Amino acid sequence: MHIPDGLLSGPLNLGLGVASTAAVGLALWRGRGEQAEEQVPLIGMTAAFIFAAQMINFPVAAGTSGHFMGAALAAILLGPLRAVLIMAVVLIIQCFVFQDGGLTALGANIFNMGIVGGFLSYGVYRALAAILPKTRKARLAAAGLAAWVSVVGASACCAVEIGLSGRAPMTTALIAMSGVHALIGIGEGLITATVLGTVAASRPDLIPDEASKADEEPAELVGAGAKSP
Amino acid sequence: MTKTASFLTAGILACLLIAGLLSPFASSQPDGLEKAVAEMGIEESDDTAGPAAPLPDYSVPGIEREGLSTGLAGAIGVAATFALAYGLARLGRRRSPRSAEAS
Numbered sequence: 001m002h003i004p005d006g007l008l009s010g011p012l013n014l015g016l017g018v019a020s021t022a023a024v025g026l027a028l029w030r031g032r033g034e035q036a037e038e039q040v041p042l043i044g045m046t047a048a049f050i051f052a053a054q055m056i057n058f059p060v061a062a063g064t065s066g067h068f069m070g071a072a073l074a075a076i077l078l079g080p081l082r083a084v085l086i087m088a089v090v091l092i093i094q095c096f097v098f099q100d101g102g103l104t105a106l107g108a109n110i111f112n113m114g115i116v117g118g119f120l121s122y123g124v125y126r127a128l129a130a131i132l133p134k135t136r137k138a139r140l141a142a143a144g145l146a147a148w149v150s151v152v153g154a155s156a157c158c159a160v161e162i163g164l165s166g167r168a169p170m171t172t173a174l175i176a177m178s179g180v181h182a183l184i185g186i187g188e189g190l191i192t193a194t195v196l197g198t199v200a201a202s203r204p205d206l207i208p209d210e211a212s213k214a215d216e217e218p219a220e221l222v223g224a225g226a227k228s229p
Numbered sequence: 230m231t232k233t234a235s236f237l238t239a240g241i242l243a244c245l246l247i248a249g250l251l252s253p254f255a256s257s258q259p260d261g262l263e264k265a266v267a268e269m270g271i272e273e274s275d276d277t278a279g280p281a282a283p284l285p286d287y288s289v290p291g292i293e294r295e296g297l298s299t300g301l302a303g304a305i306g307v308a309a310t311f312a313l314a315y316g317l318a319r320l321g322r323r324r325s326p327r328s329a330e331a332s
Contacts, residue, residue: 003262005278007271031321038233044315045240051310052248055287055303057256064264065256089314093306096279098287103279155261168269176265184261203236 002109005102009165017107023115027085046074047086066184071117072147073192076125083118112154121150143196144189151188155181248303253296
């Protein structure tokens with residue numbers, strides 16, 4: 001479940017809606033004429049996988065479940081801006097077709113999971129990949145950790161929003177949200193690393209060679225891929 | 230089949246299996262957000278803004294068997310998500326594609 005209607009304040013929903021619209025617009029604009037033909041199906045498939053995986057809630061503690069988020073997977077495979085687009089597509093389908101996530105909270109959900117989740121995981125992954133050995137194992141570990149950070153980060157954003165909306169004291173919200181999402185993040189890390197490992201094993205050409213990228217350009221489909229240990 | 234076509238087929242099949250067959254077995258416990266919100270003493274209202282959704286809460290109206298309803302809803306969702314993402318990505322594709330296809 002994502003943020004429902006009525007949880008956050010009107011102005012906050014509106015502000016986050018504007019921010020998310022701008023980010024998705026930017027992602028579409030930047031992708032204009034840039035998309036390699038072979039990336040199109042990968043984008044479709046990443047979105048479809050994230051949707052499917054998000055349906056599978058897993059138990060994390062007594063009486064609580066969690067589900068996959070997917071921003072890290074998308075960002076590591078395709079770059080943070082495309083991750084925003086992919087997460088937005090998933091959230092839009094969930095909201096309009098399945099009533100999962102409030103319509104007025106759509107902007108907040110895209111902001112937390114798409115923008116924050118996507119850019120945070122990408123940043124952590126790139127930083128770790130730069131300092132760790134260039135082996136597949138190290139990269140997968142980096143991906144798993146980046147995925148964990150993205151879940152905790154997104155949930156902290158949500159907690160801040162709950163606080164700003166005056167629904168609860170911000171510290172209370174942060175403790176409540178971060179605690180359970182630190183557990184859920186473990187699942188996220190494991191799933192992300194497993195999926196990336198599977199893709200790397202069968203189609204290493206789809207894993208971006210981040211060693212050659214020094215800026216925020218969306219990752220290209222370069223042939224190098226991760227070296228096996 | 231080209232590498233891309235077979236990768237695509239395998240991937241879509243995996244998504245359909247997950248969303249169509251695995252989803253009825255997913256945990257129905259409240260998720261992290263719901264639990265945290267309850268812990269904070271926030272009362273959530275059931276009111277939803279906007280038009281009614283066709284497959285509310287991942288169920289197909291009219292199908293009695295919950296497993297079938299959830300699975301079918303999941304499969305529809307996979308197709309819809311793929312179509313929208315693919316369509317938007319395709320809008321931005323390069324006019325002269327690089328050929329990286331191996332047969």
